[in-house]
Amino acid sequence: MMIYFNEQTNEKLEDVLNRLGRLPPLPESIQRINRMIDSEQTTLDAVGHEIAKDYALSAQVLQLINSSFYGFSDRISSIKQAVVLLGLNVIRTLTGTSWVSEMIKDSSKGLHHHSLATARTSYVLSGALSIGEPEEIASLGLLHDLGKAVLAKFLPEDFQQVRNITDHNNICFHQAELEVLGVTHAVVAGRLLQKWNLPERVVQPISHHHDEKLPDAFRKETALLRLADLMVRAEGCGYVGDLSMPDFPGEIAEELHLSLADLHMLADEAYDQMRRIPRYIGDRAL
Numbered sequence: 550m551m552i553y554f555n556e557q558t559n560e561k562l563e564d565v566l567n568r569l570g571r572l573p574p575l576p577e578s579i580q581r582i583n584r585m586i587d588s589e590q591t592t593l594d595a596v597g598h599e600i601a602k603d604y605a606l607s608a609q610v611l612q613l614i615n616s617s618f619y620g621f622s623d624r625i626s627s628i629k630q631a632v633v634l635l636g637l638n639v640i641r642t643l644t645g646t647s648w649v650s651e652m653i654k655d656s657s658k659g660l661h662h663h664s665l666a667t668a669r670t671s672y673v674l675s676g677a678l679s680i681g682e683p684e685e686i687a688s689l690g691l692l693h694d695l696g697k698a699v700l701a702k703f704l705p706e707d708f709q710q711v712r713n714i715t716d717h718n719n720i721c722f723h724q725a726e727l728e729v730l731g732v733t734h735a736v737v738a739g740r741l742l743q744k745w746n747l748p749e750r751v752v753q754p755i756s757h758h759h760d761e762k763l764p765d766a767f768r769k770e771t772a773l774l775r776l777a778d779l780m781v782r783a784e785g786c787g788y789v790g791d792l793s794m795p796d797f798p799g800e801i802a803e804e805l806h807l808s809l810a811d812l813h814m815l816a817d818e819a820y821d822q823m824r825r826i827p828r829y830i831g832d833r834a835l
């Protein structure tokens with residue numbers, strides 16, 4: 550398994566993870582489905598049947614697929630149809646995503662709105678730039694700030710300390726996290742998703758979405774996720790815990806081969822999609 554965390558980060562991360570205590574494991578039903586998908590003898594029918602046996606999981610997966618940030622114009626009403634349309638790799642990510650995204654939803658309206666908008670924008674960018682499977686890339690957007698929900702729930706005092714810093718200074722949330730915790734929500738989320746066996750093409754872009762430089766692997770996916778996150782922040786969709794606007798790194802445009810005109814065109818399309826996501830009352834609370 551690829552791990553790109555350096556030693557110092559690892560020490561601080563281990564400390565934070567120890568303090569996070571025993572986080573819930575991926576439910577057994579999802580682990581069983583993942584094992585089936587990994588097995589060479591599996592069939593689409595068998596996987597569809599296994600998901601359909603778990604009523605709550607099927608409902609969550611269908612709700613996720615039919616939510617506003619995936620682009621299907623016709624409603625997908627059965628797991629069998631979803632498995633055939635999306636393929637096993639994407640279904641593997643979606644079963645994990647459906648469970649983890651509940652944690653973000655419960656955490657904060659502002660963060661949930663930001664995550665939905667980033668999912669929708671990632672979907673648009675994936676299709677326009679032909680990077681990855683749009684449904685899976687949308688999952689990156691949906692889960693990228695999961696670490697914030699986890700820190701808020703399991704380390705509330707440290708989280709509040711980070712909030713105090715961002716409330717009174719023009720500083721990005723992840724920079725305040727480095728001051729207080731020594732690691733960012735991006736790295737925390739990456740480690741958890743790795744523990745829950747989500748594929749590296751999901752784990753790595755999320756782990757590196759606040760790095761100054763793009764990582765060596767999954768560069769395009771990471772650049773796309775960072776671009777989506779920046780577009781959503783620029784539009785003021787939802788709330789991420791600070792009001793600072795990071796500079797736009799030229800490396801992203803370079804990696805994705807985007808001119809200024811391309812960026813404007815993509816931003817217009819993304820903003821159009823973001824406006825379709827219903828706003829919450831009290832959105833600006835984290």
Ligand SMILES: [Fe+2]
Binds near residue numbers: 693694734735758759
């Ligand atoms: Fe983030």
Ligand SMILES: [Fe+2]
Binds near residue numbers: 663
């Ligand atoms: Fe974000």
